[in-house]
Amino acid sequence: MAQIQRNQPLYEQLMWRIKAQVAAGVLVIGEKLPSVREMALIEGLNPNTVAKAYKALEAQNVIETVTGKGTFIRRNGENADDELVEQLKNKLIEVTIEAKRVSISPNQLHSWIDELYGEKQ
Amino acid sequence: MAQIQRNQPLYEQLMWRIKAQVAAGVLVIGEKLPSVREMALIEGLNPNTVAKAYKALEAQNVIETVTGKGTFIRRNGENADDELVEQLKNKLIEVTIEAKRVSISPNQLHSWIDELYGEKQ
DNA sequence: TACGGTGTACCATGTAACATAGTACACGTA
DNA sequence: TACGTGTACTATGTTACATGGTACACCGTA
Known part of the structure; x- marks a missing residue:
């Protein structure tokens, strides 16, 4: 609605x-x-x-x-569910395929990831 | 159906x-x-x-x-549409947040990406 | 020219997900 | 008791998906 x-x-x-x-x-x-x-x-x-x-x-x-x-x-989970990891990897595959297609370098993806991991440890 | x-x-x-x-x-x-x-x-x-x-x-x-x-x-695009890049980044953000939550290391994500980039150049 | 293959554009039908509105219930706390 | 909490319903309407079917314009070839 x-x-x-x-x-x-x-x-x-x-x-x-x-x-x-x-x-x-x-x-x-x-x-x-x-x-x-x-x-x-x-x-x-x-x-x-x-x-x-x-x-x-x-x-x-x-x-x-x-x-x-x-x-x-809740506190963060320590070990990940297998199904969740698989789902996560698939999503990352999609991102990577798309990035590769439009000529975005892997290093660019790496830095985006590191940027987020850096936030408040 | x-x-x-x-x-x-x-x-x-x-x-x-x-x-x-x-x-x-x-x-x-x-x-x-x-x-x-x-x-x-x-x-x-x-x-x-x-x-x-x-x-x-x-x-x-x-x-x-x-x-x-x-x-x-068609041949691969050389330059990426701004909207597409934004959309791509958002998807990567989601992946990263989720990975961080279940304690998957950034290095693990990096290697998954590099693995895909390695395929047939 | 006629014909077959191509993508495209419709219309109709049915299913499922999504979002809202409203009501009611069981639980815990003050 | 009274209030706030999450939860579970029912109902309604919209939208996206998927399928079935028909028709059209275009291209290449026989």
């Missing part, structure tokens, strides 16, 4: 915003996220859409949800 | 198969692709779905289509 969107569903966009904030250190472990209804107001989304994002994030162990209390940032 | 699928639409899956074959050197510049109807039989898809993939690939300058003759592999 809202759907101004470019390519990605709204709930996935929200997931990435949260993930990025965790990766950047803006959201720290144990920190409480806004409630489903509150986040809906902030982001201009339907509470159901936020709930969908939260549920998906919990399935990925990014957040922890305690019924009646709220949702909280 | 067919839709056994994991995640990606069929026409996009076909696009990536063709792109990968170009990147790997299986398909060379000037080579003719199977016709829309022929490819549909090969891949078990509807001709319209193949046509959609071909049309998208032409929009990305991967192939060239000559009405009445067929579709052919």
Whole structure:
């Protein structure tokens, strides 16, 4: 209904915003996220859409949800799920194929990666 | 209707198969692709779905289509569209955030990239 | 010229995902 | 008890996908 969107569903966009904030250190472990209804107001989304994002994030162990209390940032996983690694590699393959096609050097990709890893350790 | 699928639409899956074959050197510049109807039989898809993939690939300058003759592999683009680079970078950001989260080292990502760049120069 | 192969453009149908709206429930805390 | 929390429904509407089918303009060749 809202759907101004470019390519990605709204709930996935929200997931990435949260993930990025965790990766950047803006959201720290144990920190409480806004409630489903509150986040809906902030982001201009339907509470159901936020709930969908939260549920998906919990399935990925990014957040922890305690019924009646709220949702909280979880500590990073140490070992990766095989399926997740495979999925991640496939996505990287797509990026690399595309980069190669338009003559972007591997070093350019490397520096983009290092740039992100550098943020807050 | 067919839709056994994991995640990606069929026409996009076909696009990536063709792109990968170009990147790997299986398909060379000037080579003719199977016709829309022929490819549909090969891949078990509807001709319209193949046509959609071909049309998208032409929009990305991967192939060239000559009405009445067929579709052919195009030479690689030298300079990248700004929007495409931005899109590519965003995808890489997503990969990196996810990799960081599950404790995959940047060096691991680097080697995956170099591995693909190594294929047939 | 006629014919077959090519990409393209339609229209119609059905399925699934997405997003919203609204209601209700079980739980924990103050 | 009252309130806020996540969750689970049902319902509605839109959009993307995929397929089926038909038709057209173009090219090359017999």
